[in-house]
Amino acid sequence: MTAVDDALVRRFEEHRDHVRMVAFRVLGSLESAEDAVQETWIRLASSDADAIANLPGWLTTAVSRICLDMLRAQRSRPRELIGHPLPDVVDPATTGDPEHEALLVDSVGRALLVVLDRLSPEERVAFVLHDAFGVPFDRLAPVVGRSPSTTKKLASRARRKVRGDTAVSATELAERRRVVEAFLAAARAGDIDAVTAVLAPDVVRRADRAAIPADRPAEVRGARKVADEIAVFGRRARFAAPLLVDGDVGLVVASRARPELVLTFEFADHRITGYELIADPARLACLTLAVLP
Structure with missing residues (x-):
């Protein structure tokens, strides 16, 4: 491995936790998030890294696009039925590191992850990146393939769904x-x-x-x-x-x-x-x- 490659690895590792957290919030699964992180590294390693002026922003955009593709692929496949029969203990992660995933779930909020899972892929990416990570809509728009104004509407619609309406005072x-x-x-x-x-x-x-x-x-x-x-x-x-x-x-x-x-x-x-x-x-x-x- 060359010195340049070593430097790129170090630069990526500095931002790995951020990339993983973006992926986890969007995907809701540590296993899937790790897959997205690995794919992000592959894309970075095959790019002209020297030309990237804002590496954190580039990584956030790259992992968001990867996550969006993963969500769309999941939606295109039939989901297996859930809820029958219910196991005595529901493990938050059947593979990978259950303790780490449990900590991530606690940091994000189990209820929020459940609600986010009901959004469309585009709504979820727009909401998470804007509301959780402060990505402006003009940068978000190319990720979801919409105009900035439409992307803002996606995030707003997602926000209304996440917050819901109460039936009591x-x-x-x-x-x-x-x-x-x-x-x-x-x-x-x-x-x-x-x-x-x-x-x-x-x-x-x-x-x-x-x-x-x-x-x-x-x-x-x-x-x-x-x-x-x-x-x-x-x-x-x-x-x-x-x-x-x-x-x-x-x-x-x-x-x-x-x-x-x-x-x-x-x-x-x-x-x-x-x-x-x-x-x-x-x-x-x-x-x-x-x-x-």
Whole structure:
């Protein structure tokens, strides 16, 4: 390897983490992001690197185009059905470095990654690059193959989808979020008493058949019975995050950026009066998901 090649490697390595984070935010998978990083390096190594005045900007543009092509290719292939059957533990990464991917998911936000996965490839690239990395629209436009004004509209449309619309007042939403977060924390800890504290005495747990094993009932009634089975959900709760589901507070359990299980809730008097486990692919696809404000 020549001295010039060594220098180029060092220059690329200085920006590798940034390139990986751009790719991860756009793709939602560490494995796919690493593929995009490698392809970015190949393109850099085969280019006239000496003529690149702004290497970080060039790398951001290059990896964004690669990610856009990857997203378009994914959309052109039929997606395998999800949600049936749901594994006891949803691992955020079945290959690569699960701990590293989990840290990346936490840094970005599991709910945000799930919502981003529902955007079109062009919307996702425009939103992530502009809102997360501050890339101006005149630089973004050639990446998505649109005019700057159209690219701005793509990002704006994506932003509206990410934020969603709430079905209740801000005060009520905040209170319901507090209750759901307490429910989630108790489930993660396996604290039956803490779970019971946020459940109404006559709470009802419902589930579609894709969400539970065949030997479990589709409906369970009563706070103690519902709380006792939380241990089952608790194994998945590590990979759960609050989000807006059809305008109200819910929970999503996601494998990578794809929802495997969604919980919708009913509330009264600051307690959960009912919730439903949804894992049927057709039902999951019909839910409107957004990030909580």
